[in-house]
Amino acid sequence: MPLTQLAGLAVRTWGDVSPEQPTVVALHGLTSTSAVWADLAARLPTVPVVAPDLPGRGGSVDVPVAPGLAGLAGAVVRAVDALGLRRVVVVGHSMGAFLAPLVVQQLGERVVAVVLLDGGVPPERSVLLRPLVVRALFTLQMRRTVRTWPDVDAYTRVAEGGAAAHRPDLHAGFHAWSEAVLEPHAGGFRPRLDVRRLVADAVDTLGRPAHLPELRATAAPVHLIAAARGADDTRPAFLSDGAIAAGQEVLPGLTWERAQANHATVLFEPATASVVTDLLSR
Structure with a gap:
């Protein structure tokens, strides 16, 4: 699905969008682009999906907005306004799930459901989540990642980080994600x-208080799909049962389920489409 320009953002759209029809607005993670939502869109043939490349990524890499998640949220809301959407399901993954409450807050009654994928709820406290530590870790990671690669496969192996080591059926999907973010450069990509x-968005996402309380004001149902494992299948879940229980104390109406996937492969889980369909049928 090609990118188009909408309210200053590069956006991918699946299906026919109209103001009155329920539409999924999908928010990707920190280093991803809108391409990660292709699988969800394929599982929702009757529900349009609109997914922006968030500022600083992909087709929106040079789009200037205000700092932090608040700046990203403003850009997303401007795109929704440009489409005139009146019934929106906000779906966010990872950083996008932490961004979702700010988008929901601004869209108000237009939001009919919220689905959070392995994010949005604060993880258990850790020294690794202190702002200075997050900044240092992600600066190092980005220096290793944002450079010239000889081919798409080389970048994909590093970007995937072993997330699909036991899922060869998903390799093509990860490859497509890489193709969407790469551009030719100096004989490579x-x-x-x-x-x-x-790096700044990582600090705002992981090193600052989460925006989950903002969802208290919405009448829309909020459902979390938490991955059973972390960055790959050898690591513990990003969101423990204890973290989710604490999240429910902040947002008592939060419902949730555990998907047998890791933080990246949860994007291929059919549960997301099932939840969206179920919430729209209520």
Whole structure:
């Protein structure tokens, strides 16, 4: 699905969008682009999906917005306004799930459901989540990632990080994600990622208080799909049962389920489409 320009953002759209029809607005993670939502869109043939490349990534790499998640949220809301959407399901993955409450807050009654994929709820406290530590870790990671790669496969192996080591059926999907973020550069390929923006967004996402309380004001149902494993199948879940229980104390109406996937492969889980369909049928 090609990118188009909408309210200053590069956006992918699946299906026929109209103001009155329920539409999924999908928010990707920190180093991803809108391409990660292709599988969800394929599982929702009757529900349009609109997914922006968030500022600092992919087709929106050079789009300037205000700092932090608040700046990203403003850009998303402007795109929704440009389409005139009146019934929106906000779906966010990872950083996109932490961004979702700010988008929901601004869209108000237009939001009919919210689905959070392995994010949005604060993880258990850790020294690794202190702002200075997050900044240092992600600066190092971005320096390793945002450089010239000889081919798409080389970048994909690093970007995937072993997430699909036991899922060869998903390799083509990860390869497509890489193709969407890369551009030709110096005889190879370089990811279209703004390092400064990504590091700042990582700090705002993981090193600052989460925006889950903002969802208390919405009448829309909020459902979390938490992955059973972390960055790959050898690591513990990003969101423990204890973290989710604490999240439910903040947002008592939050419902959730555990998907047998990791933080990246949860994007291929059919549960997301099932939840969206179920919430729209209520």
